[in-house]
Amino acid sequence: MLILSDFRLHRPASLADALLLRAELGDEGAVYAGGTELLLALKMGVLEYEHLIDIKRCPELRGVQQVDGTVRIGAATTHRDLETSPLLARLLPALAELERHVANIRVRAAGTIGGNLAFAEPHADPPAMLTALDARVELAGPAGVRELPVEDFVLGAYETALGDDELVTAVVVPVPPAGVRATYRKLATLERPTVGVAVMGEVAGDTFATAPAVVVGAVDERPLRVDATPLAGASVRDRDALEAVVEAARDLVDPVDDLSGSADYKRHLTGVVTRRALEHIVDPGSPS
Template identity: 65%
Template sequence: MMLPSDFELHRPATVGEAVALRAELGEAAALYAGGTELLLAMKLGVLDYEHLIDLKRIAGLRGVTCAGGELRIGAAVTHRELETHPDVVRELPGLAALERAVANVRVRAAGTLAGNLAFAEPHADPPALLVALGARVVLVGGEGSRELALEDFLVGAYETELGEDELIEAIVVPVGAPGAVYRKFQVLERPAVGVAAVGNLVGGVFDGAPTVVVGAVDERPVRVGAEMLDGAALDDEGAFAALAEAAAEAVEPVDDLSGSEDYKRHLTGVLAKRAVQALGDV
């Protein structure tokens, strides 16, 4: 690994200043918060920028608030802050649990959720659960602000709907949802497969079909139809076998160091079943 080439670091004090800098510097600049993905790519020579726009000191991008049935997460909030924040632990314990398992302590202390989403690394933990929870991203640019469902924001591997002069201001996640669970399998530094499940059980029976989203396999999160579980019990082996088959067929894995295509399909089915069954414990 080598040092990145020389760059100029800019530290705007407000969101407006950051947006103006992004518009002025164009493709020569990159936004920087935690930098855990960006700086690594620059050190490897995969990316090269003349300017970095540091967002960490912008007060308007910090903090977690809970109001109106939604959790608003500022773009400069780190993974570590999320895993320990009382509002997150209370309102979205599944998200807090996921954040505790992101990468390692060093990455969680510096890296931000918004940076993770903006980089759109396909082998990441948060997107699947956030999509299952109906999360939105708040974007701000020269034309003002707009909101997009996270599912629409993530276009493909390392590709998003973020405009050339835009930055993520916040991530908004509805609260008060039924149980939310994330299960993953990981042997290298990134997950090979991750599955999120959101749903509700009454007396051990599913009240409606749970939402199931697979991440870390395809270029973006993939929804799995789980209609077979509507009204099914936790011990309905036939319904869960059908879910595992549907999940395995929904994804398009590729052979890599994490495993073969067939292996990842099998893992997807197994984890989909485990994630949904775990809803019985929340």
């Protein structure tokens, strides 16, 4: 039977109060938002905390807004909020589509984007996409606010640059300029993604204006950027250029054998999903 150990529950009503609690409790306190990852880990006894700080009552941490060429997503915004946000659908449709396919509806209704990043479970969908989109994580702490690119925030499996006295307050995603598209393709053999590949690039006809951003998620402990230089100025139908990038993706990852597949298979899938993501961004009707 899965049970929780006793803990104290703090429910600050403002970001300032939440930060005071963070500073006071340090690593004895866990930040709690949707709980979809944290409560599971607590129930299984993988993690144990004396304090949970519920940040859902901090109004500063919720909502999706357009701010100066970016979309600012409050850390406690749920996947379901993002899936249904008209603003996101208009400005970042690929992220909205990704959010529609995160886990299941119950997890989307409770789980938050900030929690997803801060928990840093490697087999997650959003980090690869946010990396490709050049998104930044906004962190608040005693010393003030700082921003880090997502790829500098996620350091490894369950490991981030978040300080014990800090909170993730928002994810800031630049709105891609006109002509730039993004897509995310994934394959899941079990519950979580086995391989997820995000691509962002400027496409005219079937040609990439510059090298697209290609990021492989869920295979390694953190999202990895693939060198897609061979596709700069190349058509997606240029098999040599395409396969060079696919090969680069395969070479880049360092998968491990686990229940979702062997390292060999995951390396192979990384190539397949990378190719399909690149084809999909040019031709959204291509098979996934």
